[in-house]
Amino acid sequence: MGKKELDYVSDTIRSTFVSSNGEYINKLEQHVEKFTRSSRAVATVNGTSALHACLYLSGVRRNDLVITQALTFVATCNAIRLAGAEPILLDVSLNGLGLCSRSLEEYLEEYAYLEGQTCRHKLTKQCIKAVVPMHTFGHPVDLDEILRICEKWCINLIEDAAESLGSFYKERHTGTYSQFSAMSFNGNKIITTGGGGMILCDSVENGDLARHVTTTSKQSHDFEFFHDQFGFNYRMPNLNAALGCAQIEKIEFYIESKRKIANEYENVCLKTDFQFIKEPSYARSNYWINGVVCENRISRDLFIRECLDSDILVRPVWQLMHTLPMYKDALKGDLSTSEWLVDRIVNLPSTPILEGRYG
Numbered sequence: 001m002g003k004k005e006l007d008y009v010s011d012t013i014r015s016t017f018v019s020s021n022g023e024y025i026n027k028l029e030q031h032v033e034k035f036t037r038s039s040r041a042v043a044t045v046n047g048t049s050a051l052h053a054c055l056y057l058s059g060v061r062r063n064d065l066v067i068t069q070a071l072t073f074v075a076t077c078n079a080i081r082l083a084g085a086e087p088i089l090l091d092v093s094l095n096g097l098g099l100c101s102r103s104l105e106e107y108l109e110e111y112a113y114l115e116g117q118t119c120r121h122k123l124t125k126q127c128i129k130a131v132v133p134m135h136t137f138g139h140p141v142d143l144d145e146i147l148r149i150c151e152k153w154c155i156n157l158i159e160d161a162a163e164s165l166g167s168f169y170k171e172r173h174t175g176t177y178s179q180f181s182a183m184s185f186n187g188n189k190i191i192t193t194g195g196g197g198m199i200l201c202d203s204v205e206n207g208d209l210a211r212h213v214t215t216t217s218k219q220s221h222d223f224e225f226f227h228d229q230f231g232f233n234y235r236m237p238n239l240n241a242a243l244g245c246a247q248i249e250k251i252e253f254y255i256e257s258k259r260k261i262a263n264e265y266e267n268v269c270l271k272t273d274f275q276f277i278k279e280p281s282y283a284r285s286n287y288w289i290n291g292v293v294c295e296n297r298i299s300r301d302l303f304i305r306e307c308l309d310s311d312i313l314v315r316p317v318w319q320l321m322h323t324l325p326m327y328k329d330a331l332k333g334d335l336s337t338s339e340w341l342v343d344r345i346v347n348l349p350s351t352p353i354l355e356g357r358y359g
């Protein structure tokens with residue numbers, strides 16, 4: 001946090017516009033639109049609510065199925081459950097750690113069929129409505145392949161881009177390949193609004209709809225309260241957006257610093273048995289959080305223990321979703337790569353220290 005953050009937040013308090021109306025919210029949305037080149041960005045209270053709204057806006061309803069990866073942060077599955085649907089958990093790719101397109105294609109070939117434009121699961125007959133790949137640690141998934149498979153099977157793509165502000169798949173920013181995709185500005189992300197999120201939309205019309213539905217679907221009127229459809233109270237407060245406006249002005253610096261840190265880790269790893277987790281060759285990652293792959297679970301635990309004893313905050317990756325009690329009965333594919341990785345990944349400290357003009 002620097003002086004700008006203090007100035008903008010103080011300005012919001014002085015203005016009294018601390019809640020769901022205010023100029024900083026619009027400014028932050030415009031910043032994100034410009035930076036990601038998305039048609040519309042709609043600010044929300046957090047990334048989970050952004051993803052929930054994306055699922056809702058993409059037509060996901062009660063009893064639908066939504067495909068995602070087993071190796072993700074729990075919020076991905078929680079948003080699917082919030083939308084009334086159930087996750088199908090598939091494997092990740094060793095290249096970038098996101099949803100594996102081959103696993104996706106093989107699972108659909110074996111377990112799905114098309115009924116007109118509706119994709120259904122052969123065993124449960126439920127509708128498979130969406131695929132939610134997650135750009136793990138900021139590394140983009142292979143979007144072209146995933147999009148091709150989604151089109152073939154008439155399934156909506158929704159990117160969980162919570163971790164990937166500043167990451168590009170080929171020439172385009174992550175989150176701009178779907179009709180709706182979700183970002184997070186939680187305190188641990190590359191920029192923060194305290195708590196906050198953003199929906200990226202592929203058109204102005206979808207942006208208007210996302211804004212409407214996330215602000216209780218209230219029709220604009222001088223005095224009447226008329227809500228024309230079901231909606232959410234998910235609008236980001238101006239107070240949080242003020243913090244975000246100060247932070248996003250430094251986004252290029254953060255990305256550059258993160259990539260520099262990654263480069264240093266990579267060079268160190270060359271002299272060790274640790275395998276540094278690199279961006280896929282087709283992508284430019286924000287390297288939100290760095291990670292290494294250890295030889296086995298024993299060396300992972302030893303490494304974590306030694307680091308923690310030296311006050312270096314490292315940690316293992318998340319546990320796989322089907323090993324958590326609430327998702328233990330989820331449908332799933334072969335998860336051998338995810339299971340192999342979960343025993344070996346250690347995440348490393350990745351936050352740049354701000355100095356000089358940003359300190």
Ligand SMILES: Cc1ncc(COP(=O)(O)O)c(C=O)c1O
Nearest residue numbers: 046047048073075076162184186
């Ligand atoms: C992959 C993923 N999805 C969703 C979220 C949810 O974001 P939030 O914590 O802002 O609700 C996060 C981050 O916290 C995340 O890492």
